[in-house]
Amino acid sequence: DGPASGGGAGKAGGKDKVTAGVIAIVDTAPIHLGKAKGFFDKQNIDLTITPVQGGAASVSGTVGGQFQFAFGNVTSLLTAAERGLPLKVVGNGVSSTGEQGKDFSAVLVKADSPIKSAKDLVGKRVSVNQQQNIGDTTIRASVRKAGGDPSKVEFVELPFPDAPAALQAGRVDAIWVVEPFLSQAVAQGARPIAWNFADAAPNLTVAMYFTTTKTDPGLVTRFRAAMDESLRYADTHPDEVRDILKTYTKIDPGVLAKMNLPRWPTQINRASVEAVAKAALGDGVLKREPNVGALLPAS
Amino acid sequence: MSAVARWAARVLGLPVLLVLAWWGYSAVSQSFYVPAPPQVARAFADTWLSERLVDDALPSVARLLAGYALAAVLGVGLGVPIGLFPRLRAAAEPVLEFFRAVPPPVLVPLIMLLAGIDDTMKVLVIVSGCVWPILLNTVEGVRALDEVLSDTCRMYGMRTASRLRHLVLRGASPQIMAGLRQALSVGIILMVISEMFASSSGLGFTIVLFQRGFAIPEMWSGILLLGLLGFGLSVLLRWFERRVLFWHGSHRA
Amino acid sequence: MTTTAARAAYGLGGFACLLVVMEAAPRLGLVDARFLPPASRILAALADELRTAELWTALAETLRGWAIGLAIAFCAAVLAGVVIDAVPGLRAASHSTVEFLRPIPSVALIPLATLLFGASLGSTLLLVVYASFWQVLIQVLYGVADVDAVADDTARSYGLSRWSRVRHVVWPTALPYVMTGLRLAAAVAFILAVTAELVIGGPGLGLRIQIAQSSGAVASMYALVVLSGLVGIAVNLGVRVLERRVLAWHPSVRGEAAP
């Protein structure tokens, strides 16, 4: 196990002390909710949630032994696996609703933009929060589906919070954002033209919880159980989700009430992971065919 | 021969020791994030000895130099009056200190808001960081001017322009050089940070991309390139400094 | 001439100008008020923030990382600078390494930091120390090179030991540079403490900024940024007070009192 500092695993009062590295966004509401509901206590897990900023930090923190579990999106995990990092997915994290117009992720343009559909993005400048990640892969899927040439879309990196301003100022032609920026931008007059998660695969699995291959399998099973319970609860109690979001984010209450929530099924959509892997391979984000089977849990 | 050997030992001795230490650590730790030097060297050759150097590194370096030059002009240009006039200093210092304490990751969005997302923004981000060491050092250098020397200038009725040129800039130049040296590495760091926003190419962008893509040897090769860039630019700066400060105690033969 | 009160008045005046600009720019439509709210709204958000206990714990957390990191970096850099100066040949031998290591961005060390320390104080400290160390070191190296040849000869001819020369001649000469280094490093350390929290996570002001950012709470975000700026001003005030004490003999400070 890693250096002493940081929240290492250990036993406290018969419970396993566990630290999870998790981004403080809408997607991770279930784990917060599950902790509040005591689902983890029930599994003898004393959970500490540590906010991290992105996939790279959660992966290195997990590999370094600082976190036992973490949250990362599909592309990040596929890339890490391709690089030979000893990661193992524990369970589902967040999924697309799969419904056009009602998902938590979309490509937006200005109200008066000539761009009407994903096809029109060809030759245009589109912002994503990170390149060579799930954003550009799924947007290319949207373009492909709409009949355009995805290789002709130009991507620039803009963090979600800064994207709407850049769109308004005409510095990019389209932006990809997720909730709450999606609702915010729409309220400010932006127009969705493509629902990239929904386009990429039916009920796309966007992100997953993962650990390293060295973690005690018993603990993994219990974490998975607690997590599944949390996901189920979150999926069926949207109001409580909106409430728990108030505790760890600062989303404006008006936006919070109206925005689209993602889905939190317990099952990983293997087909969608494989589809993303294939698309990523095709786009050159991945160099080699990843071993999806080894990454994902057996069931 | 022996002079060359001694020079080589001096310049390369410590780096070689450090590389060996790194090597030892990577062998012991076996960590994914700490690749062995040969792996990094191979990654360096594969990654940078290609058109990447022209496509990614050169534009970055150009922006770096532009930002650095602008920061130098701005830092010295503001630092001189602020150093000369105590009241101006009293009025300006809190505002400057305010901006100095704003972290670039939140400053960058603000700059994007005002200057767009293209090269201008990236250059401005570099300026926003480089300017401080130059400014602060200029201010302090100007404040510390020798009194007898400035009295001499006043006595001989030297006009403002020539007093600036012959007394203030020269007298403060040891400290200004310290600021310029500081700013060089700050500039490289901000070059990387600026490319973490609204980019699709560049040295910093590529390194960050490697980092996020878990291409760790490649990432370290990029860091190696940054270090080499810093070293190369500092050699140039030293050459410049030797010409500017030839009269100063630290450079006299 | 410029008394403390007068200086404070000028300082407040300068700051007031900044506030006016920040209020006017969005109101006059120079920037979009949705993305950069006017000063009054930012200050109102700041007032709200200041009423929450979490903010104060976050601030304390950040300041803790800042103070520890700065102290480590400062002491290590001063020590390193003095040793590099005192040991013959070391300056030349270390030059290439120093210049190589300096431009390595702390952000590039984030994977290493999280690997070693995760989202704990250790990560923050690693980044803070790494970044601010060089700021002080370079100032020390230039400062020690500024030693007056006659003063140094005097010390040597009176048989002052190497250590005494460092203490009584080299250190006071370098002090003005070191004070500038301290001011530079203080800001850099603070910036990195916040950035580390912002990027890695970990409790503190940076995390709160990040949460505000990723929640689209623009006014709160800028309120926190303003708070960082205010901390910067406070730190600078402290260093200036220190400077007036330790550099009372220096032309830059003693000239201040005279006409």
Next chain:
Amino acid sequence: MGAIVLEVTGLKKVYESTGKEAVGDLSFRLDAGELVCVVGPSGCGKTTLLRCVAGLLAPTAGTVRLAGVPVTGPPDDMAVVFQEYGRSLFPWMSVRRNVELPLKEKGIPRARRATLVSTALAAVGLADVAGSYPWQLSGGMQQRVAIARAMAYEPSVLLMDEPFAAVDAQTRAELEDLILRVLPGLGTTTLFITHDIDEAIYLGDRVIVLSASPTVVLDDVKVDLPSERDQLATRALPRFAELRGHVYARIQRAKDGPENAR
């Protein structure tokens, strides 16, 4: 001689940092073209006086008038040789450039400048080090550069603070004669601080003797020697010895402070 050029009235200077009253109450006048030497014990306030006259230091009380105009800042057409000659040279400029810079500022055309500079440097015996930097020179040579700079400037008022302190006896004699030869031709009014009584009498039209600080004028001695002076002949005159004895006795008492002054 001519009109009053410099008039110091009731000058008083208290240094705030220490509360030290350096100059107590000084009044004296200089006529146009006069060369007046000031002598006084070390630390009595000569440099302070000079800095007040030069407009570099604001007096605590009293006024300094130059051609009737109160001095508030450094006046035009005045040159100063500072006691800290080493610090008054620009280390980043060659000797030639150090001497030339004020002339350039004054707007003197290049050709004339070159003549002035080389004449002045030759006069102080530094023609061959014009290309050197000040820190490559000995103390006495540095001081001579400062003198050359002041002389080349051809000021109407010249202030010199122990300008020959660092040069050897023979060079000193040569420089004294240089001053006596050149300044009258330029009509320069000169205030010359020295601690060499012989020099003061040899050079001066008058010698002002200052008391220990807080300084007052202890004596203002008219030097009634023939205006044509010669290092050997003048110094051998009985009147020279007389004046010397007089000033010496005055200074002797000066160290005891202003109370015992008269």
Next chain:
Amino acid sequence: MGAIVLEVTGLKKVYESTGKEAVGDLSFRLDAGELVCVVGPSGCGKTTLLRCVAGLLAPTAGTVRLAGVPVTGPPDDMAVVFQEYGRSLFPWMSVRRNVELPLKEKGIPRARRATLVSTALAAVGLADVAGSYPWQLSGGMQQRVAIARAMAYEPSVLLMDEPFAAVDAQTRAELEDLILRVLPGLGTTTLFITHDIDEAIYLGDRVIVLSASPTVVLDDVKVDLPSERDQLATRALPRFAELRGHVYARIQRAKDGPENAR
């Protein structure tokens, strides 16, 4: 007197930056307890010589031996008063601390240190400014602090470079007598650089006359005056005038350089 303390043999110094040959070929000796004055034209290489003797400058050729041991760095138990007195005082220390620091370094106990410091400061007439900082003092006062520091150190070898250049005539006389009074008691061997020939003869057991640079020893004059010296009586002796004339004539020729030396 006693054994040879200081021996300079074939000393030569060429400054590399300018290629200037400052010291040509110097050889002389100082016996234990001797006070030897060095005179020579400005820029002849006196300071260069002193810095070589102090081990602060490596000679181009020749050796300096102190008690038989070649000097390679600053030797123990040596004190120097530099020509640039202003720069040799530490501006960050009060006058008292400036004088005290070398004593502390020498390991002298606190009580004795306090006595030494206050005695030395009183001897140079600065007892009342012990708490001031160097930059609050006049030029002459600064120079006296440097002298006090050297005297308080009670060195076995003392090097002084124009130490009285910035003080007035009377203070100078007092300081001369201080030197004559104190040093013999300490057994200090002294090399005293001056440009005042009278002073050299008045103070010295011997006077070494240097040529213009590249410097050689032009003359080494034994001062055969009674060892009990008095400002008025000694200077009035016919032998004093004789010696003075001799040295003056030597120096006169010195300015013409080493060729015309003998």
